[in-house]
Every structure is written in C-alpha cells, then in structure tokens.
Amino acid sequence: MTLSLFDQFLSPVVCWIPLVAIAIMLPWILFPSPTTRWVNNRNLTSQNWFLGQSTSQIFSPINPSGHKWAILLSSLLIFLTTMNTAGLLPYTFTPTSQLSINMGFAGALWMGIVILGMRTQPTHSLGHLLPEGAPALLTPVLVIIETISLFIRPIALGVRLTANLTAGHLLIQLTSTATLALLTIMPITAIFTGVLLFLLALLEAAVALIQAYVFILLLSLYLQENV
Amino acid sequence: MPQLIPTPWLALLIFSWTIFTAIVLPKVLKHSFPDNPTLPSKQNLSKNKWDWSWH
Numbered sequence: 001m002t003l004s005l006f007d008q009f010l011s012p013v014v015c016w017i018p019l020v021a022i023a024i025m026l027p028w029i030l031f032p033s034p035t036t037r038w039v040n041n042r043n044l045t046s047q048n049w050f051l052g053q054s055t056s057q058i059f060s061p062i063n064p065s066g067h068k069w070a071i072l073l074s075s076l077l078i079f080l081t082t083m084n085t086a087g088l089l090p091y092t093f094t095p096t097s098q099l100s101i102n103m104g105f106a107g108a109l110w111m112g113i114v115i116l117g118m119r120t121q122p123t124h125s126l127g128h129l130l131p132e133g134a135p136a137l138l139t140p141v142l143v144i145i146e147t148i149s150l151f152i153r154p155i156a157l158g159v160r161l162t163a164n165l166t167a168g169h170l171l172i173q174l175t176s177t178a179t180l181a182l183l184t185i186m187p188i189t190a191i192f193t194g195v196l197l198f199l200l201a202l203l204e205a206a207v208a209l210i211q212a213y214v215f216i217l218l219l220s221l222y223l224q225e226n227v
Numbered sequence: 228m229p230q231l232i233p234t235p236w237l238a239l240l241i242f243s244w245t246i247f248t249a250i251v252l253p254k255v256l257k258h259s260f261p262d263n264p265t266l267p268s269k270q271n272l273s274k275n276k277w278d279w280s281w282h
Contacts (some may be wrong), residue, residue: 006228009230010229018235021242024246028250033254034258035257047258048260051258071256075252078255097230099230099231100230104243105243
C-alpha cells in the first residue's frame with residue numbers, strides 16, 4: 001500500500017513522451033528574454049528586479065573574485081524556484097523531486113567549488129578542516145570530522161532538496177486521499193482534513209521557495225570558503 | 228523508492244543540465260542592470276568646445 005503512494009515520483013511517460021522533459025522545458029515561457037529596450041513591461045521588470053536583488057544579497061559577502069559565479073548561481077536559483085513551484089500545480093511532475101537532477105547540480109557545483117579552492121589557494125581551503133580556536137588535543141579528531149562533513153556536503157545538498165519536496169508532495173497526496181475518502185463517511189472530519197490540506201499547500205509553497213534559496217545559499221557559503 | 232530507479236538517472240541528469248545551460252543561462256545573462264539615472268549637476272555645464280583636431 002505504501003509503495004503505491006510513491007508512484008507519483010515515477011518518471012511519467014504519456015504516449016511515449018517523458019513528461020519530465022515537458023516539465024523542464026515548458027516553464028521558461030514564463031520568463032521572456034529581455035531585449036535592448038530601456039523600459040520593459042511589468043513582467044520583465046519585476047523578474048529583473050528580483051534577479052538583481054537576490055544576486056546582490058547572495059554575493060555581497062563573497063570576495064569579488066567569486067562574483068563570476070553569480071550567473072551560475074542566480075540562474076540555478078531561478079531554475080530551482082520555478083521547478084519547485086510549478087510542481088505544486090495539480091497533475092504536474094516535479095523534476096526536482098528526483099535525486100538524479102538534484103545530485104547532478106549539487107555534486108557538480110560542489111566539486112567545482114572545492115577543486116577551485118584546492119587549486120587556487122590550497123592552504124586556505126585545507127585550513128577549513130580545522131576550525132579556529134579549537135583545543136590542540138582535539139586536532140586529529142576535528143580534522144577527521146571536518147573531512148567527513150566536507151564530503152557529505154554534496155549528498156546533503158541534493159538529498160535535502162529531494163527529501164523536502166518528496167515529503168511535501170507525499171503529505172499532500174495522503175491528506176487529499178484522506179479528505180476525499182472521508183467526505184462521504186465523516187464529513188465534519190473531512191472538513192478538518194480539508195483545512196489541513198489547505199495549510200499544507202501553503203507550507204509547500206513556502207518550502208518550495210525556501211529550499212531553492214537554501215540550496216543556493218549553501219553553495220554560496222561553500223564558495224565563500226574556497227574563493 | 229522510484230527516485231532510486233537507475234534507468235532514467237543519467238538521461239534526467241544530462242537533460243536537466245542541457246536545458247539549464249541552453250535556455251536558463253542565456254535568458255538570465257540577457258538581463259541588464261543599468262545605473263540609476265542621476266540629476267544633471269551644475270558643474271557639468273562648463274563644456275570644452277570640440278575642436279575637430281584632425282581637420
């Protein structure tokens with residue numbers, strides 16, 4: 001019974017068209033490419049404002065030599081936010097609930113950041129394995145722990161996003177099934193589960209935005225350490 | 228858990244990165260952030276004459 005609830009995360013194929021392809025390709029219609037006009041329409045102006053604000057927020061604490069990562073991280077923010085929120089609509093598929101996509105972004109970007117740090121400033125990057133102000137006796141233990149935490153970062157990054165979205169969608173499916181089933185049997189309880197469903201949907205909307213932001217924020221923190 | 232089924236893993240990974248680099252990155256790159264317009268200051272009114280020095 002529980003296994004069939006996870007079926008919503010199977011990559012769906014309808015008439016031999018993988019719907020994940022449509023889910024990834026279609027939302028970009030909502031983001032027009034700016035042209036050389038000085039004043040754009042409201043849609044474009046608000047997207048421009050959001051992009052500029054978020055990029056300056058995320059990149060202000062980073063060394064200016066790391067600012068060349070701005071395009072990658074801010075477009076990834078747009079990508080993840082759009083994928084997450086589009087997945088909240090009924091009958092859509094959430095690509096970011098798949099481990100493959102999240103691990104692909106997390107692993108590749110984490111590895112790029114760590115390799116950049118190791119190549120340009122190896123002493124400084126390795127120095128992060130021993131936090132400042134730690135007692136000298138604890139050094140071996142701390143280095144081992146910090147190394148493990150360094151290598152867990154890409155897994156944690158990818159799995160965090162996957163798990164949050166999977167759990168949210170699963171909860172919504174469970175509560176909606178419960179509401180529908182109770183509607184004929186115990187309508188008052190169905191109203192309560194309906195209210196719960198509404199609150200869950202609000203939570204999921206927040207989680208969709210927050211998790212995308214957290215992904216980018218953590219990558220920017222790792223960049224700060226290594227650039 | 229369906230996310231662990233290995234068959235579409237590589238295809239999804241490559242496809243998402245392809246769409247990301249082919250569509251999202253160019254769209255975001257085209258956004259520009261011009262400086263805020265400033266009021267004209269009185270000091271800039273003293274202009275030097277352009278002297279067409281190559282004629």
